[in-house]
Structure formats: C-alpha cells, structure tokens
Amino acid sequence: MIGPTIPLDTMPGKGVLRGVIAYDCNPLQRALGWSTISMLQPSEFEIMPKAAP
Numbered sequence: 001m002i003g004p005t006i007p008l009d010t011m012p013g014k015g016v017l018r019g020v021i022a023y024d025c026n027p028l029q030r031a032l033g034w035s036t037i038s039m040l041q042p043s044e045f046e047i048m049p050k051a052a053p
Helices: 027-032
Strands: 013-015 020-023 036-039 043-047
Touching: none
Parallel strands: none
Antiparallel strands: 013 043, 020 036
C-alpha cells in the first residue's frame, strides 16, 4: 500500500486521506470510458510535532 506523502515542513494536526481506485478490465472498457471506480473509506491520521533532539 502507498500512503500519503507528508512534507517535512507540514504543521502538526489532523488530516484525512480520501482515495479513489479506477481500473479497466479490458481495452474496450477503457476506450469507451467505462472505468470501474471505487471510493475508499476516508482514513484519518494525525501529524505529530517533531521530537526534540
């Protein structure tokens, strides 16, 4: 699984990851624009402050 990429200078706080998966079973489905789309459940996370050295 690929998770969110969080820049090092991001402020601490809550975040929500919302994802969509779209796939095609065959070339005809892709050509006609009939991709199968699934919405993933939102995943909440919290960005913690940096630990003191």
